[in-house]
Amino acid sequence: MPKITTLFDIDEIGEGAAKGIQLGQRNLFAVNHQGQIYLYENRCPHKGIPLEWMPDTFLDAEKQYIQCSTHGALFTIDQGLCIAGPCNGASLKPITYDVVEGKICIAEDSD
Numbered sequence: 001m002p003k004i005t006t007l008f009d010i011d012e013i014g015e016g017a018a019k020g021i022q023l024g025q026r027n028l029f030a031v032n033h034q035g036q037i038y039l040y041e042n043r044c045p046h047k048g049i050p051l052e053w054m055p056d057t058f059l060d061a062e063k064q065y066i067q068c069s070t071h072g073a074l075f076t077i078d079q080g081l082c083i084a085g086p087c088n089g090a091s092l093k094p095i096t097y098d099v100v101e102g103k104i105c106i107a108e109d110s111d
């Protein structure tokens with residue numbers, strides 16, 4: 001049986017907000033976009049480094065795209081696809097999750 005880890009209450013992230021999550025060696029982040037939570041590995045496909053420059057800051061000014069703070073790559077929130085910047089066409093790695101009693105949970109080995 002995989003170990004199930006609770007990440008946060010679904011209510012913790014308001015509409016248009018994002019949150020970084022450190023889980024042992026894993027660095028993840030979640031975005032609430034139009035009522036849907038998207039969970040990704042916090043790793044830019046350009047240089048393999050975290051996306052944010054300040055805690056929980058993952059979106060562009062209009063909150064329409066995920067933005068890498070290092071070279072400005074833009075990723076779609078719903079698919080994690082880079083549509084502008086040095087890694088155009090590459091994707092963030094989505095993380096599969098479940099909602100259990102209002103909490104976002106992942107299996108320890110989920111990817």
Ligand code: FES
Pocket residue numbers: 044045046047048049068069070071072073085086087
């Ligand atoms: S490291 Fe993210 S765009 Fe270069």
